[in-house]
Amino acid sequence: MMLFWAAFAVPALVGAQAAKPTDDCPILGPALPSDFDPSNATAIKDAISSFPSLIESLFESGAVNKSGTSFMIDVWSTQTNASIYQYSHSAETLDPYLTAGVLDDETQLRVGSVSKLFTAYALLNTAGLKVFDHYVTKYIPELAGNTDPGTIKWEEVTVGALAEQQGGTGGFPLSAISCYYTGTCSVQDFLSEMRDFKRPVIPVFQTAVYSDAGWGVLGLVLERLTNQSYAAALQSTLAQPLELVSSGATEPSAEGLNALALPRELTSWGMDNQISAPSGGVYSNTRDMRLMGLSILQSHFLSPAETREWMKPRSHTASLTSSVGAPWEIYRLSIPVSPASNRTRVSDLYTKTGGNVAYAAIFGLSPDHGIGFSILVGGETAVSERTPLRNLVGTEFVQAAEFAAFEHAQKNYAGFFADPNNESSNLTITVDEGKPGLGLPTFFVNGVDWRANVTQPALQASGDLFSIRLYPSGTEYSSSSAAGYGEGAQAVIKLFNAVAGSATPQPRSAVEGREGLFDDGCTQWENVGFFTASDFDLELVEGKLMSVLMRDSNVTMVRVE
Template identity: 50%
Template sequence: MLRPVGLFLALAASLANAVPTEDCPISGPAFSSNFDLCKTDAFQNAIVTMPKEIEALMAAGKISSNTTTFSVDVFSTVTNQSVYSYNYIAPSLNGTLSAGKLDDESIYRIGSVSKLFTAYALLNIAGIEIFDHSVTQYLPELAGNTGPGKIIWEDVTIGALASQQAGVGGMPPEVTTCFLEPEPECSIVDNASFLDFMRNQKRPVTKPWTTALYSDASWGILGRVIERLTGQDYESALYAALTKPLGLNSSTAIEPSSEGLNAVVIPSVDGAVSGWGLDNPISAPSGGIYSSNADLRKLGLSILNSELLSPATTRQWLKPRGNTGTLTTQFGAPWEINRLSIPVSPKSTRTRVSDLYTKLGGNPQYTAVFALSPGHGLGYSILLAGPTSSTDRIPLRDIVGTVFVTAAEHAAVENAGRNFAGTFVDESAQGSNLSLTIDAERPGLGMPALYLNGTESRSLLMGPGFSIPPANLSVRLYPTGIEWNAADLAERSNVAVGGADANATYMSYRAWPRTMPEELRAEVEEGEGLFDHCINAFTTDFYNFGGTGVDEFVLEVVGGKLVSVTSILGGLKMLRID
């Protein structure tokens, strides 16, 4: 049997013997991501390799070449546009293209990716504070239950519903049957009947906040909350909150008009049910939206760029809200968060954790994948149609994520090697200099030396009184995401950057010093015992003066090139000399 080749096979081989990096980096990006991915060899190699990887999956029978039509789109926040696309028309489905073509504006059904639209609309309408409110504040007709066999709705918050932790389970069978029959009869299509069922008949699966268990009914409830907040039906509220402000051209909660339609339309024939046209207003917020890759790209970029929500709200939204029984998956609202172990450098057997925020979706004969990698400013979507689309979405999710997230990581390594590594000197303070390096098998910027007034001073980053031989000390620098320009320097008066450049971007990096040899990792990370001894997240900014930590370094970047590094510890600005 043939197997995926090229980049994917090389990655698979390197990960087969991979172990976590000993550097214990903090959660988040290892390098700054504000550079054009497409100008790096790592990303260009991924673009060239991706079609071969897909063809290899088809040849190996991992995805169907005859019965699944699909569209892939990868996008970046730096260019705010697609950086890779791939469209494939299955021979048996050639007659399903309403416009006779397949491109990023072709409409599919997206199933439970609809939950992402609902959460985003809710946050744009009411703010993230609503996650802490009881659902009965907005749907008082759910209130009043008592006893172990009833859902106590007063205990259920909006956030519990959005993060799959309300314990309310699946939709009523009268809603579910809408998607099981070629000619469906939906006996619950009105809010009153749905809410009555959820209050009086639906039994709890767990108590709220017990564990994360997937729930479609939660999103039926959240759709009704949106309708109460806006005084509109779900489709109209979605248009006002997302479709109109983002300029989405094809995203609707009802079947789009056939006039001028560019879509993959699979009919229900010969007893085979298709999700196209099976619309129910109760389940629409959970899995009823139609969309295209062009719209999903706009949606993803708007999230990563905080176009509708504040940056603080976006950061809070893109965080885990619950764990699962595996170390590699967490739940958000409604994110399915995959904790990926990616090689820290090309061909490396050392890995670090990078969180990919995904949402999967499925209707009969339609499936979808949506993913965001905030640390890389990257996202992708995959839309599939056909009788084998349900089984084909996971191999496609995996191959696109493996190739492009890894490529983005290694593109950042490449960019940092070109533009950040070097030697920096303060000629006004004799014997004051530092070096920044890119090191194979290690994340972040290395700092092998920091001389302040002739004294090697890296051990002082751990606090006053520390004196560790340089050979027993490792220091890595990581970005914090805090950036500012020359006009903002007045607010950073405690940071001695001096001679501000109007064209520069100033980036805050933090140093994480570690004594050698490294502390033990947990057995699950190829170490010993149950417990992990990585403590970097506990030590940041522990020692500070003037309001900032001795471990902060301010990097001055002009035209993408690092031109100076300011050490808060020494109060010195060191200029690049190579």
């Protein structure tokens, strides 16, 4: 019997029946800034208020077994460095197995294949992103030298190929799994099996195929890099620097234990195989997973550029809405751009799913919104029930975070701005229902309409009316002009890109519910900053937009109250 596994399913699109993609095609990434406390937003408060009744709906439909499944949910924000919402449900039949008598943020469960994320992050903290380019045989030469054409050629397999599920290793050999029961696990036996007998599921880098066995090899790479056992390496590379007090690859001590420790004869609790542990053997709780998620999004170990590189797709799947990273399971969500609209944009959600016998886990990050969540589940049907729980949490809170950004922008960005020395130089910033980003409906310099200077020449030549939207580029720096706004005022300049599109765009392709094979209606990324500068410097003081500078115009326009 396989003792751990992971799978993922594409969640239903938000408002799928009536949803239509936005006619304004933004650059992939956040549509509006998320650098504010979302817990004060109406949209987040509404999501929190309605969430318990939505959980009850899952119970009533039978999607989640109320009497037989316990779970803990945690949603958090990089802006607060804390939870913005937690929900726990403790099934009465499982209460006797709560060692501290309570299910809370500190309660440990097994996390299954979320262990792969722990392993990947430990590798990156130890050796950096460059380790993904190294061949596995650099660290494990025992795998080299096999001439059997029907087996894996390890000299062609990189560390990154394994982390991206593109090594073709498939599942663990049965001999490695049987060690759970016999206690006779041998690293050399495992390596011999992988070198001499393991047949590739697919050639390396052909596509992503879920491959647990590759993560057993990655655990050994971590051991060689650190000169420690896998369990010890997790402690030195992750647990200690991040203060993860409840995460590890061995059964936690019974003394003072706060865990949902289900009977080991019926579950995977206490079945610790250090060969397969890097793939699915970690214990953790929502507290530690929150700290790890904050660390990732805030680039505590990697540089911001390295974090962005890590959090990118490495392979597509046969689904149009899911891709694979290292080890991310990436969902391409269609989310409404504003609370009262059925117009949607694409936002990528980075997740990792895990399951052991009677345990399941979900870890999710939304870089667009600076939020993340974790879900830990225990019970006989935990693995099947993680998916509806993930769908509910992701749908409610990712959507709420998008609406919170819209609400924040309406209050702090929209307005009329003019050159104080020349009122014929002015512009308007809008936040529009049903449209992503910031609108630029008017922009005059010395009375001349300058919007044509930020559209691509092809669009101008077409003679079509055009629309210009501004989107955060992700670059910002401190401003020195805050003194004029009062003592202690904090000012920052955020760079926004102008993205121009036709006000009467062509129909979308069959990909988005229309006729045709190709989607030619979303190519704006090819033209941003291509011929002329498309960047705008937006100066915010205490979070409110106070002035706008378009670089080519060299005119700073200030808010007119």
